[in-house]
Amino acid sequence: MSQSYDPGAFPPLAVTVDLVLMTVQNGHLAVLLQRRSEAPHKDEWALPGGFVGIDESLDDAAQRILADKAGLKDAWLEQLYSFGDPGRDPRMRIVTIAYFALLPAAELSAPLAARSDLMLAPLDTLPPLAFDHRTIIDHAATRLRGKLDYAPVAFALLPPRFTLRALQDVHEAILGISLNKPAFRRRMIDTGWIEGTGEKESGGAFRPAELYRVKPRAS
Amino acid sequence: MSQSYDPGAFPPLAVTVDLVLMTVQNGHLAVLLQRRSEAPHKDEWALPGGFVGIDESLDDAAQRILADKAGLKDAWLEQLYSFGDPGRDPRMRIVTIAYFALLPAAELSAPLAARSDLMLAPLDTLPPLAFDHRTIIDHAATRLRGKLDYAPVAFALLPPRFTLRALQDVHEAILGISLNKPAFRRRMIDTGWIEGTGEKESGGAFRPAELYRVKPRAS
DNA sequence: CCAAAAGTGTTGGGCTTACACCCATGG
DNA sequence: CCATGGGTGTAAGCCCAACACTTTTGG
Numbered sequence: 001m002s003q004s005y006d007p008g009a010f011p012p013l014a015v016t017v018d019l020v021l022m023t024v025q026n027g028h029l030a031v032l033l034q035r036r037s038e039a040p041h042k043d044e045w046a047l048p049g050g051f052v053g054i055d056e057s058l059d060d061a062a063q064r065i066l067a068d069k070a071g072l073k074d075a076w077l078e079q080l081y082s083f084g085d086p087g088r089d090p091r092m093r094i095v096t097i098a099y100f101a102l103l104p105a106a107e108l109s110a111p112l113a114a115r116s117d118l119m120l121a122p123l124d125t126l127p128p129l130a131f132d133h134r135t136i137i138d139h140a141a142t143r144l145r146g147k148l149d150y151a152p153v154a155f156a157l158l159p160p161r162f163t164l165r166a167l168q169d170v171h172e173a174i175l176g177i178s179l180n181k182p183a184f185r186r187r188m189i190d191t192g193w194i195e196g197t198g199e200k201e202s203g204g205a206f207r208p209a210e211l212y213r214v215k216p217r218a219s
Numbered sequence: 220m221s222q223s224y225d226p227g228a229f230p231p232l233a234v235t236v237d238l239v240l241m242t243v244q245n246g247h248l249a250v251l252l253q254r255r256s257e258a259p260h261k262d263e264w265a266l267p268g269g270f271v272g273i274d275e276s277l278d279d280a281a282q283r284i285l286a287d288k289a290g291l292k293d294a295w296l297e298q299l300y301s302f303g304d305p306g307r308d309p310r311m312r313i314v315t316i317a318y319f320a321l322l323p324a325a326e327l328s329a330p331l332a333a334r335s336d337l338m339l340a341p342l343d344t345l346p347p348l349a350f351d352h353r354t355i356i357d358h359a360a361t362r363l364r365g366k367l368d369y370a371p372v373a374f375a376l377l378p379p380r381f382t383l384r385a386l387q388d389v390h391e392a393i394l395g396i397s398l399n400k401p402a403f404r405r406r407m408i409d410t411g412w413i414e415g416t417g418e419k420e421s422g423g424a425f426r427p428a429e430l431y432r433v434k435p436r437a438s
Numbered sequence: 439c440c441a442a443a444a445g446t447g448t449t450g451g452g453c454t455t456a457c458a459c460c461c462a463t464g465g
Numbered sequence: 466c467c468a469t470g471g472g473t474g475t476a477a478g479c480c481c482a483a484c485a486c487t488t489t490t491g492g
Contacts (some may be wrong), residue, residue, distance in 0.1 A: 013273065015314050086275065095314070097301050180457095186471090188455075205463070207472085208462080356479045399484095401445080401484085402481060402483075404446090
């Protein structure tokens with residue numbers, strides 16, 4: 001910050017935002033990938049991303065890219081980490097700010113059906129990825145698992161009304177382990193994050209479970 | 220990533236690294252600030268920072284700036300968050316990657332004495348700061364307090380050999396609360412992070428305390 | 439032998455888990 | 466009335482904090 005400044009003097013350098021958009025599919029964490037249509041890494045799989053507009057905040061860029069790729073607004077989105085090794089992109093120096101977002105699998109079915117360049121890949125069987133995107137995804141998975149116990153993140157993967165069993169399934173998918181049912185129920189209930197609606201699940205074959213919703217942030 | 224690319228087409232945009240360099244001074248968390256020598260915000264206090272070199276990784280840039288300002292190498296340094304709102308710098312669009320670092324107060328006395336543009340400001344009585352640096356410092360303090368219980372960060376604020384009382388003082392300064400002595404001792408000891416050297420503190424007026432050191436990362 | 443700080447033994451309470459059981463529903 | 470999954474009561478165990486106590490040093 002102490003050196004002299006002249007806009008024209010700066011070497012070409014770009015800032016992008018890349019999204020790690022995760023969901024739970026068949027009991028496993030999965031991430032949305034996009035097939036690259038251009039060099040470098042043409043036809044390889046990569047994270048959806050894009051350049052940050054010159055008058056656009058980083059958060060706004062992430063929301064815009066999310067809307068472009070998944071057609072969605074107001075998703076839970078969090079800045080993850082920044083990656084900027086020289087040479088991570090062969091074209092030029094690019095620093096990328098990675099964000100991660102969580103969406104219910106149901107909300108991704110429409111964009112996945114509409115666009116053939118998108119796919120959902122389970123985290124444990126990722127294809128080879130362009131750039132350093134594999135590293136970025138690993139960071140995101142670690143962060144997600146770390147936050148699960150102390151922050152209300154899992155709800156972003158569920159519809160507005162959900163059963164406790166569905167919530168437990170999400171936790172088990174993210175952590176990759178099975179959890180004790182009564183302990184899980186009580187732990188969730190006395191986090192204060194959720195509240196029961198009087199309603200019951202419909203269409204079930206057996207005893208219907210109560211539907212819960214996220215409490216409208218009291219604290 | 221899907222739009223066409225031409226290095227010359229990119230609007231001028233720069234990437235900087237800013238450092239939140241913290242220590243404990245007189246029982247309070249404090250941060251290293253540098254008086255700006257140029258516009259904008261000339262003569263205001265700001266975080267030490269600098270532009271990222273075109274062939275330099277983000278981590279390397281942070282280490283370089285740390286060495287320049289504090290004359291130190293191999294400090295514990297962690298990427299914090301990236302800030303890039305348009306307008307955060309009036310000159311041009313600047314995205315900054317904030318890092319935070321922890322150093323024992325003793326290691327800062329030399330640079331502080333040698334350079335009149337540096338000062339150590341307690342977190343609870345910060346002067347007005349340039350740019351969005353106040354926000355960055357708040358993020359760093361929150362992150363530090365959050366990590367204290369589950370990561371071995373406090374040791375970066377202590378010399379290689381330290382007493383449990385000194386460690387407790389650091390924790391109390393960071394958290395701003397006082398802790399129960401026996402509980403703290405045992406909690407620290409069975410984290411497995413530290414081990415006793417046989418040595419005792421010297422020069423004390425009363426019973427000398429045992430000196431501990433960080434275990435050479437077993438796990 | 440006294441003051442002051444280091445370090446330890448013991449107790450008690452709160453939180454979480456594990457297991458067993460009951461409840462509600464469809465067929 | 467049976468199978469199945471939802472939901473709850475209870476007891477055991479672990480972790481952690483508070484308190485009281487002992488130990489070690491300098492003066």
